Amino acid sequence: MRFEDQRDIMVQEQLLARGISDIKVINAFLKVPRELFVTEKWLEFTYMDHPLQIGCEQTISQPYMVAVMMELLELQATDKVLEIGTGCGYVTALLAEIVSEVFTIERIEELLLSAKSLLKELEYNNIYFKCGDGSVGWVNVLPSVSGFDKIIVSAGSPGRPDLLLKQLKEGGKLVIPQGTRSFQELIVYEKKNGNIIENKHGGCVFVPLIGKDGWDD
Ligand code: SAH
Numbered sequence: 001m002r003f004e005d006q007r008d009i010m011v012q013e014q015l016l017a018r019g020i021s022d023i024k025v026i027n028a029f030l031k032v033p034r035e036l037f038v039t040e041k042w043l044e045f046t047y048m049d050h051p052l053q054i055g056c057e058q059t060i061s062q063p064y065m066v067a068v069m070m071e072l073l074e075l076q077a078t079d080k081v082l083e084i085g086t087g088c089g090y091v092t093a094l095l096a097e098i099v100s101e102v103f104t105i106e107r108i109e110e111l112l113l114s115a116k117s118l119l120k121e122l123e124y125n126n127i128y129f130k131c132g133d134g135s136v137g138w139v140n141v142l143p144s145v146s147g148f149d150k151i152i153v154s155a156g157s158p159g160r161p162d163l164l165l166k167q168l169k170e171g172g173k174l175v176i177p178q179g180t181r182s183f184q185e186l187i188v189y190e191k192k193n194g195n196i197i198e199n200k201h202g203g204c205v206f207v208p209l210i211g212k213d214g215w216d217d
Contacts, residue, residue: 003035006047010034014049015067022071028097029067034060036118037090054088056108058207061154065204066091069175072188072201073150075099080145082167084134084209085154089115095152096124103127103145105134107210135211137167148172155209156184163213165189165196177206181215 011029020026035046037060042052051059070091075081079099086092086106092115095102104127106112112131119127130141135157138145147169153161153176161176168174168191177184186201208215 003033003046007034010047010049010063014064018064020064020067020071022074024075024098025067025070025094028070028094029063031097032090032093034063034090036122037088037093037115054111056111058087058108058111060088060090061206066094068201069152069154069186070094070098072175072186073152073173075150079149080147082138082145082148082151082164083154084152084164085207086112086115086129087154089119091152091154092127093119093122093124096127099126099150101126101128103130103138103148105130105132105138107131107133133211133214135161135209135213136163150174151176153177153209154206155214156181156206157209157214159213160189160198161213165191170194177204181208 038046038052039054045052051062054060075098080101081095081099083092083104086104092102092104109131116129148167149169149172151164151168151174156177170191172191174189176187178187179185184204184206186204188199190197210217
C-alpha cells in the first residue's frame with residue numbers, strides 16, 4: 001500500500017478513533033511523510049502503532065503518544081515552541097507545520113545533523129537547531145529568545161524540569177514524561193499568574209533525558 005494511504009489509515013485508526021480532535025494536529029500528521037524519518041531497515045513498519053529504533057539507541061515515538069502531547073499543548077499559530085530531543089526530527093516537522101517557530105535541541109550530534117539536513121531538504125525555514133544538553137533549555141545560543149509559549153520534552157525526566165519552567169512564558173504549557181528511567185507519567189505544567197500548575201495524564205515509556213537536569217549518562 002502507498003505510504004500516503006498508510007498515513008491516512010494511521011490518522012483514522014490510531015488518532016481520530018482514540019479521541020485526538022485538534023484539527024491542527026490531525027492536519028500536520030496527514031501532511032508530514034513519516035517514512036522519510038524512519039531508518040531503511042524499519043521502513044515497512046513506518047505507520048505501525050508503536051515506536052521504532054532510529055539508531056544511536058534512540059527511538060521515534062509512537063504516533064499516538066506524539067499526538068497526545070501535541071494536543072495537550074494546545075498549539076497556536078503564533079507560538080514559539082522549544083523541543084527537547086529532536087531525534088530523527090519527525091516531531092519537529094509536525095510542530096513546524098503548526099506554530100511560528102520551533103527551537104529544537106538534541107544531544108547526539110549524529111541525529112541532530114541528519115534531522116537538520118532532512119528538515120532543510122523539506123524546506124522548513126522556521127526551525128532553529130542546537131546540539132547539546134536540552135535539560136538546561138535554550139541558553140548560550142542564538143537567536144536568543146525571551147521565553148517560550150510551549151515546551152515539549154521527548155525524553156523521560158527524573159523530576160520537575162525547573163530550568164525549563166523558568167523559560168516558559170506566563171500562560172505557557174510544558175509537557176514532559178517524568179518518573180524512573182524505565183517508566184514515566186506524562187505531566188503538563190502550566191504557568192498561571194506566576195504559579196506552576198501540574199496535571200497528570202497517564203503512564204508512558206520514553207528514553208531517558210540525559211543531562212544536568214536529567215539522568216547521568
Ligand atoms: N521526538 C523524537 C524523539 C526521539 S527520542 C522523535 O520522535 O524522533 C528522544 C531523544 O532525546 C533522543 O534522540 C535523545 O538523544 C534525546 N535526548 C536525551 N536527553 C537529551 C538532552 N538532555 N538534550 C537533548 N536531547 C536529549
